Amino acid sequence: MGNTMNINLKVWRQQNENTQGHFEEHKVQASPDMSFLEMFDVLNEQLIEDGKDPIAFDHDCREGICGMCSMVINGRPHGPKGGVTTCQLHMRSFQDGDTVVVEPWRANAFPVIKDLSVNRSAFDRIIASGGYVSVNTGNAVDANSILIPKEVADTAFEAATCIGCGACVSACKNASAMLFVGAKVTQLSMLPQGQSERESRVVAMVDQMDAEGFGACTNTGACAAECPKQIPLSVIANLNREYYRAKLNGK
Amino acid sequence: MKLDAKIPEGPLEQKWTKYKSSVPLVNPANKRNLNIIVVGTGLAGASAAATLAEMGYQVSAFCFQDSPRRAHSIAAQGGINAAKNYQNDGDSVHRLFYDTIKGGDYRSREANVHRLAEVSTNIIDQCVAQGVPFAREYGGTLSNRSFGGTQVQRTFYAAGQTGQQLLLGAYSALERQVGLGNVKMYARHEMVEVVKIDGKARGIIARNLVSGKLERYFGHAVLLCTGGYGNVFYLSTNAMGSNVTAAWKAHKAGALFGNPCFTQIHPTCIPVSGHYQSKLTLMSESLRNDGRIWVPKKQGDTRHPNEIPEDERDYYLERRYPAFGNLVPRDIASRAAKERCDAGYGVGPSKMAVYLDFKYNMMNKYGRAEATKQGITNPDDATLLRLGKELIKEKYGNLFDMYKQITAEDPYEVPMRIYPAVHYTMGGLWVDYELQTSVPGLYALGEANFSDHGANRLGASALMQGLADGYFVIPYTIGNYLSKEIHTKPIPTDHEAFEEAEKRASERISGFLNIKGTRTVESYHRELGLIMWDKCGMARNEKGLKEAIEQIRALREDFYKNVRVPGSDSGFNPELDKAGRVADFLELGELMCLDALAREESCGGHFREEHQTEEGEALRDDEKFLSVFAWENKGDNNYELHREDLNYENIKIQQRSYK
Numbered sequence: 001m002g003n004t005m006n007i008n009l010k011v012w013r014q015q016n017e018n019t020q021g022h023f024e025e026h027k028v029q030a031s032p033d034m035s036f037l038e039m040f041d042v043l044n045e046q047l048i049e050d051g052k053d054p055i056a057f058d059h060d061c062r063e064g065i066c067g068m069c070s071m072v073i074n075g076r077p078h079g080p081k082g083g084v085t086t087c088q089l090h091m092r093s094f095q096d097g098d099t100v101v102v103e104p105w106r107a108n109a110f111p112v113i114k115d116l117s118v119n120r121s122a123f124d125r126i127i128a129s130g131g132y133v134s135v136n137t138g139n140a141v142d143a144n145s146i147l148i149p150k151e152v153a154d155t156a157f158e159a160a161t162c163i164g165c166g167a168c169v170s171a172c173k174n175a176s177a178m179l180f181v182g183a184k185v186t187q188l189s190m191l192p193q194g195q196s197e198r199e200s201r202v203v204a205m206v207d208q209m210d211a212e213g214f215g216a217c218t219n220t221g222a223c224a225a226e227c228p229k230q231i232p233l234s235v236i237a238n239l240n241r242e243y244y245r246a247k248l249n250g251k
Numbered sequence: 252m253k254l255d256a257k258i259p260e261g262p263l264e265q266k267w268t269k270y271k272s273s274v275p276l277v278n279p280a281n282k283r284n285l286n287i288i289v290v291g292t293g294l295a296g297a298s299a300a301a302t303l304a305e306m307g308y309q310v311s312a313f314c315f316q317d318s319p320r321r322a323h324s325i326a327a328q329g330g331i332n333a334a335k336n337y338q339n340d341g342d343s344v345h346r347l348f349y350d351t352i353k354g355g356d357y358r359s360r361e362a363n364v365h366r367l368a369e370v371s372t373n374i375i376d377q378c379v380a381q382g383v384p385f386a387r388e389y390g391g392t393l394s395n396r397s398f399g400g401t402q403v404q405r406t407f408y409a410a411g412q413t414g415q416q417l418l419l420g421a422y423s424a425l426e427r428q429v430g431l432g433n434v435k436m437y438a439r440h441e442m443v444e445v446v447k448i449d450g451k452a453r454g455i456i457a458r459n460l461v462s463g464k465l466e467r468y469f470g471h472a473v474l475l476c477t478g479g480y481g482n483v484f485y486l487s488t489n490a491m492g493s494n495v496t497a498a499w500k501a502h503k504a505g506a507l508f509g510n511p512c513f514t515q516i517h518p519t520c521i522p523v524s525g526h527y528q529s530k531l532t533l534m535s536e537s538l539r540n541d542g543r544i545w546v547p548k549k550q551g552d553t554r555h556p557n558e559i560p561e562d563e564r565d566y567y568l569e570r571r572y573p574a575f576g577n578l579v580p581r582d583i584a585s586r587a588a589k590e591r592c593d594a595g596y597g598v599g600p601s602k603m604a605v606y607l608d609f610k611y612n613m614m615n616k617y618g619r620a621e622a623t624k625q626g627i628t629n630p631d632d633a634t635l636l637r638l639g640k641e642l643i644k645e646k647y648g649n650l651f652d653m654y655k656q657i658t659a660e661d662p663y664e665v666p667m668r669i670y671p672a673v674h675y676t677m678g679g680l681w682v683d684y685e686l687q688t689s690v691p692g693l694y695a696l697g698e699a700n701f702s703d704h705g706a707n708r709l710g711a712s713a714l715m716q717g718l719a720d721g722y723f724v725i726p727y728t729i730g731n732y733l734s735k736e737i738h739t740k741p742i743p744t745d746h747e748a749f750e751e752a753e754k755r756a757s758e759r760i761s762g763f764l765n766i767k768g769t770r771t772v773e774s775y776h777r778e779l780g781l782i783m784w785d786k787c788g789m790a791r792n793e794k795g796l797k798e799a800i801e802q803i804r805a806l807r808e809d810f811y812k813n814v815r816v817p818g819s820d821s822g823f824n825p826e827l828d829k830a831g832r833v834a835d836f837l838e839l840g841e842l843m844c845l846d847a848l849a850r851e852e853s854c855g856g857h858f859r860e861e862h863q864t865e866e867g868e869a870l871r872d873d874e875k876f877l878s879v880f881a882w883e884n885k886g887d888n889n890y891e892l893h894r895e896d897l898n899y900e901n902i903k904i905q906q907r908s909y910k
Contacts (some may be wrong), residue, residue, distance in 0.1 A: 016822060033524045033659075041529055041773070046770045048817050048826065056823055058317060062530045064653060065415055066321040072258040088656050113461055117317075121438060124318050126894040128430035132423035133382045137302040137722045140376035144337060147391030157384035157409055160416060164320055193382045 005030045005091060007039065008099040009054055017119075023101075032092035036079065037062060037069060039091060057116040064088040064228065067163030071116055072103040077167035078190070079225045085165060085228040094153055105166050107175035109213045120166050122181060122212040130204035131184045133193050143214045159186040161229045168223035168231075174215030179223035181209050182235035189242050199246035206243055254507075254881060254895040257683040258362040263901045264344075267366040270684075271727050275734035282307035285733050286741060288455055290442045290468030290497050291426065292319030294418055294714060295697025296476030298721030301424035304433035306726060308733075311468055312425065312434055313457055315441040320422040323478060323490040324717060327414025328535035328650065329398065330406035330712040331378075333371040338395050342403040344368045349902060351712060354400040354580050355677070355705020356855035356871065357904050358879070360897060362684060363702045367746040370723040371715050375407055377722055381420040385409050396540055398710035400580035400909070406711045411535050411650040417714055421721070440466070440864040441828060443759075444752040445473060445504040445693060452504075452693035453742055456752045458760075460828060465753050467744035471736045472692045472729060475501055476721065479676035481514065483836045483843065484788070485780020487673035488520060488533040491666040494832040495839050498680050498699050506688035507881035507893060509681035509701030511839065512847035515708055515856050516789050517674035518544075518584035521657050521667075522604045531672040532657055534607070536710040539577045541616065542607040542642065542667070544568050544584070556606055556666050558618040567591055575909040580749040582707040582856040582869070583909060585671035589789050590867060592670070599668045608666035613639035671789060675713060677704040677856070678846075681895075685728035686720060689881075692732060696720035701879065706855025713905055760820050763830045768813035772826060775810050776833045778846070779798070779803065779840055787844050792860040796848040800841055804888075807837040842882060842890060847894060853878045864906075873904055890894055 007028045014021030028046075030039045037059050044054035060068040069086040073079035079089045094100065102116065110118040148156075160183070168179035185202050188194030192199070217236060224233040259266040277285065286309050289300040292314040300312040314322060336342040347368040352359060373394070379385065385407050386394040395404040409416040428434040437457065443465070444456035454469040480495035481487035519534045519542075545564045552559065567587055569576045579587075588605050597603050618635030621642060627634065640663055644651065654662050680688050680695035682702055687694050697717035705710065707842045786799035810833070818824040853862040853869035854876070862870045879895040 031525055031527065034527055035529070038527050038529050042527055045771050045773055048815060049769070051817075053817055054826055056825055060316060060321055060492050061323060061326045062491060063326055064314070064534050064656075065326050065412065066323070066490060067318075067325075068321050083652070084656055088313060088653070090656070090659075092659060116401070117303070117823065119461075120317055124320070124429070124436070124438070126427060127320075127423060128426040130430075132427040133380065134427065135377075135380045135424075136305040137298075137377055137424075137726070138373075140380035143375045143379040143385075144392050148387055149391050150387050150389050153384055153387040153391075156382075157386075157416070160384050160409075160419065161412065163325075163415075164318065187384065188382050190385070191382050192382055249281060 001033065003096070005032060005094065005096040007094065009043070010099065010101045010117040011115070012103045013055070013110050013115055016114055021112065030066050030091045033089065034091045035062065035087055036071070036073070036089040036091065037087050043248060054100060056114040057118065059087055062087040065163060067165035070118060070165055070167070072105065072170060073201065074101050077105065078228050083230050085163070105170040107169045107214070109175060109177070110166060110169065122214070123164050123166065123177070126177070126181060126186065126191060126205055126208045129208035130197070130201040131188070133188060134197060135193070146192055148191060156187045156190045159183045159231065159235055162231050163229055165228065167226050168212065168227060171222040171226035172215065173220065173222070174218060176217045176223070177209050177214040178217040178236045179231055181205050182239035183231045185242055186235040186238045189238070198242070199249055199251040201244040202239065202245050203251045252883065252893050254681070254893055255683065256360065256895060257685060258360070259684065263361060263365050266348060266362050267369055274727055274731050276730050276735050277737065279307050281737040283309065284468045285309065285736065286311065287729070288468055288473045289313070289476060290455065290474065290478035291322065291478060291699070293322035293324035293476060293478055293697060294421055294717030295699070295721045296322065296474070297418065297421035297425045298718050299474055299476060299696055299725050300434055301421060301428050302722050302726050304428035304730070310428070310434045311437065311470065313442060315460060316438065319425055319436060320419060322418065323493050324418045324714070326490065327714055328411045328533060328623050329395065329537035330408035330413045330711040331374065331417060332398065332405050332711040333375045333407060333715065334368055334405060335372050335375060337393060337403045340403045340662070342405050343568070345404065345751045347405065351703070351709055352705065352902055353907055354709035355706065355707055356869065356907055357703035357873070357877070357899065358854055358897070359703055361899060363899055366717050366724065367703050367716060370719045373723055374715060375717045377579045378417055378420050381424060383409070383414070383416050383420040396537055397578060398576045399536055399539065399584070400575070400709045401434065406537070408537065411647055417718065421718070439513045443756040443831065444498065445501050445690070446748050446752045447504055447690065448742060448746065448748045451691045454744065454749065456749070456756050456819060458683060458756070461823050463824060465756055467749045467753060469742050469744055471733060471739060472694065474694045474696060474725065475680065475699050476520070476696045477680065477699045480836070480839060481673045481676050483779065483840050484673040484783045485777050486523065486528060486531050486784070488517060488531050491530060494835070496832050496835045498695070499835040499839060501680060501688060501690065501695070503884050505680040506693055507883055508678070509879050510678040510840065510846065511843045511855055511882065512787065512850065513677035513706050513855065514673060515581055515675040515677060516585045516671045518581055518588055518671050519607060519669045520672035520674070521654065521671040522601060530781055532653065533672070533674060534654060534669055536581065536665060538607060538647060538650065541612040542577065542609050543611055544577055544605055544607055546596040546598060546605050554596070556608070567594070572909045579589050579909045580707055580709060581729045585789060586858060586867070588671055601757060604668040604670045606666035607669045609643060609662065610666070613643050617642040661811065675708055677701065677706060677708055681879065685731060686725055687728070687732065694729065706857050717810045759831070760827065763814065763816045763827065763834070764820060766811065766814050766816065768815045770813045770815060772814060772816065772830045772833050775806065775814060776836065777804060778806055779837060783840055783843070787847055790858050790860050791847050793848065796844045797842045803837065803841045803844065810834065811838055811842070838888060841888060845890060846880055846882065850876055850880060
């Protein structure tokens with residue numbers, strides 16, 4: 001439907017983690033109502049029909065919640081629009097004749113698997129180091145016996161909406177994962193359920209974050225600016241506060 | 252084959268309690284020597300893997316996504332039901348049980364559904380204990396809303412992203428066990444074969460999607476928590492990777508497939524906009540709490556919706572179903588939308604859409620309440636809208652944003668345009684009361700099984716079932732099997748059964764790569780989807796289904812001659828992953844049509860045009876079809892039908908009415 005747009009794509013191609021990558025140019029005809037990934041679908045079908053290797057990229061839910069899609073578009077993680085993931089970016093955000101440069105997330109802690117796909121298992125390991133409440137199934141008390149003021153619940157929820165896509169890391173010149181870690185620490189440190197492990201959690205998660213090779217935070221704020229879920233920069237301030245608090249208490 | 256559902260004896264309310272207190276246990280020392288494989292890490296898989304590991308079993312968990320947190324449960328929007336009766340509005344375990352059976356149009360098992368209703372309350376407690384940030388009232392208590400097919404408020408939610416919050420809770424519990432060394436997690440792995448030894452499931456062959464290698468894993472038991480197969484329709488609200496492959500391989504290894512044609516078409520999705528469309532996006536059923544569905548009273552009315560006066564609008568759900576109004580169950584709302592559009596009242600560019608309008612409640616429900624609260628007397632319409640908008644935003648903000656992003660229209664200003672789309676599959680692997688398939692040691696949990704939703708699932712019940720199965724059912728029922736396996740030593744994976752299974756998988760893969768045809772996998776998938784949607788979708792008839800079966804057979808034959816799968820079997824090759832999944836859909840599609848053809852009645856989401864009341868409602872035939880259809884795969888796309896009769900001892904079966 002609508003008008004056809006001609007897009008010049010410069011896409012990062014890389015066979016695997018151990019090979020050198022390069023940019024490859026393609027011309028695609030798109031429609032303004034198409035999503036950015038649907039444009040890649042069209043291009044890939046074309047490539048396959050021409051006997052060429054389709055471009056590998058990660059994607060799954062295509063409704064902005066699974067966190068799987070991950071493209072740096074014209075230098076910005078998830079592209080030019082604020083508050084959306086790549087899959088929710090539509091071609092109407094571009095002009096006919098535009099040249100669009102597409103790269104994978106760039107960070108040492110996220111090695112390239114192929115083309116635009118990267119390995120983000122470092123995030124899983126950070127969560128495994130402490131991003132939980134230690135409560136085995138079957139131990140819970142009645143849900144309403146834990147009263148949580150609405151404002152606290154809302155703020156915890158806001159932090160918990162992180163989709164773990166890694167745009168924050170990709171946006172950061174230091175490839176820091178502080179926004180990601182800060183979001184989880186903030187959620188759990190605010191809630192009564194998270195109190196027992198409040199200090200051990202933050203220390204363990206920060207240690208794991210450092211071990212994975214993520215960089216340090218210099219409070220530039222690119223992470224929060226590019227976060228598709230608009231996780232606020234204040235979670236990093238909170239992460240620092242929680243970390244000092246734990247350290248002061250000898251954790 | 253005699254199907255034994257293994258439903259415990261005794262009164263309905265005591266079956267589960269008695270079962271739990273008499274089921275054999277495995278002692279902690281023995282648990283450490285028992286390996287359980289869990290395939291899929293959505294709500295059912297993550298909760299099962301975490302809980303079983305907490306109990307002491309050795310668990311290996313697999314998902315095809317890059318992280319267990321990305322399983323498609325993450326996308327569930329509206330909420331999760333539980334019979335907590337926190338709103339003091341008359342809810343109870345019995346009512347949730349009754350609503351679910353009735354909502355399913357009397358095609359599910361009483362005992363399973365009652366158990367589901369019983370454990371629903373534990374789920375909320377467990378999730379809150381994990382730190383899941385549900386919506387709350389100012390006093391700090393949990394908030395509830397209504398969903399379709401019920402007259403109480405029993406749905407717990409976290410804005411429009413409840414699935415995300417519940418899954419992150421289960422994922423945290425899972426990662427905790429990964430950190431403790433009790434779960435070994437294999438992400439970017441896809442199960443491609445079940446390994447059976449002496450008739451029992453003893454492991455899987457998984458393909459490492461990064462290296463392309465086939466890998467062998469032993470387990471004393473295998474749990475499939477692999478979700479539904481809505482993507483057989485190509486366009487659905489499922490994630491792009493959602494597939495039937497694991498369940499289908501289990502089916503080919505002897506597990507019966509229950510009610511494959513029972514598909515849920517969700518009434519409120521964003522309509523298709525072009526031929527390049529890759530998926531459809533749901534607008535949560537929770538929106539029907541505050542959105543009113545209508546079409547113009549005049550056929551082919553092209554006026555802007557805001558210019559159509561109140562008395563020229565047909566609020567057809569409120570008109571046809573005054574008792575439930577906009578909150579009728581999904582199958583009914585979907586058919587009613589189709590009926591209006593087919594009759595020429597559809598709206599939007601394609602005319603295949605109806606309006607979902609929030610303006611009335613924005614002003615009169617929320618705006619007025621807020622105005623009163625703020626002491627504004629005689630507020631004008633603009634004030635009411637402004638005040639109401641804020642509250643609507645708080646409840647559904649992310650959904651409204653998503654709608655705007657996709658359609659470039661602002662739903663705060665103009666009504667949403669919506670149309671039904673494939674969303675969920677009630678059918679799935681046949682399981683008994685213990686969630687065991689017809690293959691000993693092979694279990695199916697969550698959407699992957701067929702058991703709890705009959706012919707139509709009620710909103711906010713999928714999350715409930717996934718977590719019920721994983722947190723509270725399988726941890727007990729698996730004991731009955733594993734208690735007899737404590738003497739079974741881990742079987743080395745050079746056993747011939749593993750060899751053979753790997754060989755089958757490897758031959759299939761090289762088969763795809765060697766066809767070297769001209770058509771893309773995607774093009775076959777799209778064509779299959781169209782056949783399914785046209786002939787096995789919202790309305791089905793004998794002629795169409797027979798045509799569909801022929802068309803699918805021809806398409807499948809062509810696939811194996813002409814498909815082009817690029818690349819090789821080593822390294823990362825998403826096209827190859829897709830080829831395997833589409834090949835399985837090409838078989839499943841035929842079985843769905845056979846099932847729909849054999850079930851000569853209408854029930855829930857299964858609407859056979861030959862069987863309807865004068866008012867166009869589904870007409871069941873309880874004499875002939877009060878049963879589960881469980882299909883056995885006889886090889887080469889031949890199937891044998893087995894039936895499990897459903898016995899209703901507690902609920903009086905009647906014509907379902909929401910009028």
